Amino acid sequence: MSESGKAADMITSSPVGEWSWEPRAKDAEFRHGHAAQTATDLWRRLAEPGLARPGGKAGVRVSHRNDPRDRVVIRIDCPGTWLEPGGTYRAEKLFAVQVEVWGGTLLVAMLETYSDAWLTMDTRGREQPEVYALNASRFAAALDGISALLGGPPEAGEENRYAAPSTTGFRDVRAEGPAYDDAWGTFETLDRARLLDSRLPRSEDDYEQIADGPVRYVAVRRDDRTLGFVWAAVDDSAAGYVPRTAAGDEAFDAGAAWVTALREARRSGLTPLAALRDAVRRPAPPEAGVIAEGGPVEAPSLDALEELSGRY
The missing domain is CATH 3.30.1400 (Cell Division Protein Zipa; Chain: A,)
Structure with a gap:
């Protein structure tokens, strides 16, 4: 629930x-x-x-x-x-x-x-x-x-x-x-992870994908649509990208670019929160969309962010 x-x-x-x-x-x-x-x-x-x-x-x-x-x-x-x-x-x-x-x-x-x-x-x-x-x-x-x-x-x-x-x-x-x-909650997050992984090479450089507490996130947009959310755990333990399912394939295509950027951040030694700050500052490639203005927003949990991403 x-x-x-x-x-x-x-x-x-x-x-x-x-x-x-x-x-x-x-x-x-x-x-x-x-x-x-x-x-x-x-x-x-x-x-x-x-x-x-x-x-x-x-x-x-x-x-x-x-x-x-x-x-x-x-x-x-x-x-x-x-x-x-x-x-x-x-x-x-x-x-x-x-x-x-x-x-x-x-x-x-x-x-x-x-x-x-x-x-x-x-x-x-x-x-x-x-x-x-x-x-x-x-x-x-x-x-x-x-x-x-x-x-x-x-x-x-x-x-x-x-x-x-x-x-x-x-x-x-x-x-x-x-x-x-x-x-x-049981199946869709797994289905979306598989769709995102299918667009990426295998890597050992992913941040932890599970967060037990609040998360900070920024919206990824193209034109007037939100494609997904780049997030990091407030306790600096995890980071990732959540696609907005209603945006269709574009959400997953953009997600592949953001996951690639997060892998590069981890390889360079950045913590999850530092990687999120870097994502806000760094110009994104065209396929990634753009970070919405306003800075990171806090959600009470990763589940709450996933709920948002599965709706409108």
Whole structure:
């Protein structure tokens, strides 16, 4: 359980829920163009209730045409917004849409969400009636729109460590309780560490990554967005970088630059707090973003900072 005790939407690196559809072909067969059209149509159904926003990242994979398993895959990481009593917030990967066409005979459409705004309990195990009331019906409307488009209800994904998907959204688990009291705190920090480590060479020069007491931190920004936070323990025992998940891949790309800088600081003999002060003074490379003005801020714990980084 987070020390803040206040429920608010958390953004995850792995899906909170997923759904799939297998529509029948209206023509004699599915063509590669059906994949692109269906992916676009799914995005539009998410945009109609105000969930998806323009932008994001798209990728296409096509197998060899002479392959009997001829296959095209289109995947779109969709920026999107959710509502909270304090306003409207955005994540650069709120949804992912994937459409596959296999051999002209099978089309599979999939939707993933990386937000817990649609749940009665957030991914830290806290009830969130206001957030749920503002968002769940909009998400259910998007699922209904996709189902109407594809001619039938979705196959809901299996219950995972965060939530239990259903054909209309998510099952209410308040009576039985979630699978984990604090799934986000248990798993997301590890998932984010793996994503950050995948961008870096192995090294023995990292500072200790665990802090038992308060931490000081500075925000890393690009344009009008916060990408993450460089931090050091107040007792000078640890330092690191926490990505802001809602910023998407940019948060991890910038993090790789800051972790590299922290490793250099440790090799030069700086303590964690001295490394934080050095980060504020030193010009950063373009891929790292810039340190926000205002100097270090203190958080009561590393968990509190991670909570902030997982929200808006």
